[in-house]
Amino acid sequence: MHNNLIYLTDGRGKTDAAEMTDSDWDQLVVDNRNSTRRRLVKCAWCWDDDQITHWMKTYNNAHGKRVVSHQPGEAGDHPYQALESDEHKAYCDRVERVGTEEGYSARREARAADGRTRSDVLLLGTRHVAYEMQHSPFKTGYGATERTRKSLAAKRDAVAWHTDSGIIAGAARVAMLRSNQAQLPQIENPRYQIRILGGFRQIVIWSCTAREGYRCPNGRFSGCGQTHLDTAPTGITLDDFIRQAPAGTLLPVLPLQRRGFWTTAVDYQRWTDYNAGRPVLDVDPPESPDRPTQEGYGHSRPASVKNHLPSVPPQRTMQSFASARTCEAGRTPCGQPARPYAAGWRCEEHRPSSR
Numbered sequence: 432m433h434n435n436l437i438y439l440t441d442g443r444g445k446t447d448a449a450e451m452t453d454s455d456w457d458q459l460v461v462d463n464r465n466s467t468r469r470r471l472v473k474c475a476w477c478w479d480d481d482q483i484t485h486w487m488k489t490y491n492n493a494h495g496k497r498v499v500s501h502q503p504g505e506a507g508d509h510p511y512q513a514l515e516s517d518e519h520k521a522y523c524d525r526v527e528r529v530g531t532e533e534g535y536s537a538r539r540e541a542r543a544a545d546g547r548t549r550s551d552v553l554l555l556g557t558r559h560v561a562y563e564m565q566h567s568p569f570k571t572g573y574g575a576t577e578r579t580r581k582s583l584a585a586k587r588d589a590v591a592w593h594t595d596s597g598i599i600a601g602a603a604r605v606a607m608l609r610s611n612q613a614q615l616p617q618i619e620n621p622r623y624q625i626r627i628l629g630g631f632r633q634i635v636i637w638s639c640t641a642r643e644g645y646r647c648p649n650g651r652f653s654g655c656g657q658t659h660l661d662t663a664p665t666g667i668t669l670d671d672f673i674r675q676a677p678a679g680t681l682l683p684v685l686p687l688q689r690r691g692f693w694t695t696a697v698d699y700q701r702w703t704d705y706n707a708g709r710p711v712l713d714v715d716p717p718e719s720p721d722r723p724t725q726e727g728y729g730h731s732r733p734a735s736v737k738n739h740l741p742s743v744p745p746q747r748t749m750q751s752f753a754s755a756r757t758c759e760a761g762r763t764p765c766g767q768p769a770r771p772y773a774a775g776w777r778c779e780e781h782r783p784s785s786r
């Protein structure tokens with residue numbers, strides 16, 4: 432749903448039209464039938480950003496879906512955005528403060544040049560990192576994948592998704608940092624440490640012999656003799672993450688994948704080197720449950736690592752991702768400037784038909 436954030440001038444204030452009850456919405460549709468005369472529903476984006484009053488139309492489309500729209504020609508659609516909670520604001524305040532103290536310039540709710548992409552806090556270091564705090568479950572069609580793509584297409588270098596909800600982290604299809612659940616006074620307290628518990632990992636490369644005590648991902652009991660790569664969770668605080676990511680010392684691996692994670696620039700390079708020259712997968716492979724672990728094969732792995740990513744299969748390297756803003760169509764990639772689609776990066780000529 433576009434334009435979901437509205438001001439209701441009858442005293443209800445800022446409201447998420449997507450979250451209204453059916454009866455409230457139905458009543459609003461009736462009351463607001465003559466939207467410009469009634470002056471009941473005001474666009475929250477146009478007001479919050481530019482103090483411009485736009486009276487919005489509210490109706491149901493042919494499929495019965497809620498529609499909030501500007502008058503014709505007035506302004507473009509605004510992408511779905513959740514109404515911010517106090518905790519959400521506090522996290523953004525904290526990230527802005529820590530980033531600014533570190534010497535970065537920080538912009539709240541920054542708009543990209545296309546005018547349609549927002550981030551909670553945009554941190555401008557040697558890299559432009561969009562910080563996005565996610566409290567409520569993503570809405571269908573306006574999830575993190577689409578928003579991350581838009582953000583990357585808008586020339587941000589990375590999107591740092593953060594949640595304090597295990598449910599959101601588990602459902603996310605992008606690299607997502609998960610922290611301990613903090614209360615509002617803790618989030619506001621600079622001395623309270625918000626620890627990243629998930630989504631920040633280290634790269635482990637080992638040579639596969641029986642002696643090493645790891646499970647061989649190729650299923651060899653005695654070890655296959657090759658080197659394998661795996662990842663393991665490691666610790667960082669949110670504040671340290673914010674101090675380092677805009678400097679490029681922390682980088683996301685597979686940012687558009689469920690198994691994506693952040694790591695140090697050093698480990699990122701090791702990951703890239705390890706995967707160099709290997710065949711790449713699509714950016715967004717079809718939804719599949721996590722790969723079954725190969726328990727029962729080979730030697731057992733240390734328990735602390737067991738529940739985390741299995742060894743990384745052949746896949747797109749970050750290097751190819753970073754430079755993949757050229758069209759990937761064809762066996763010998765076409766190479767023209769491209770935009771991201773579900774199928775990968777495509778130029779105008781090779782973009783998937785919208786028929």
Ligand SMILES: [Zn+2]
Pocket residue numbers: 474475476477478485501506509
């Ligand atoms: Zn507007």
Ligand SMILES: [Zn+2]
Pocket residue numbers: 639646647648649650651654655656657659
């Ligand atoms: Zn092996």
Ligand SMILES: [Zn+2]
Pocket residue numbers: 758759760765766767777778779780781
């Ligand atoms: Zn092409």
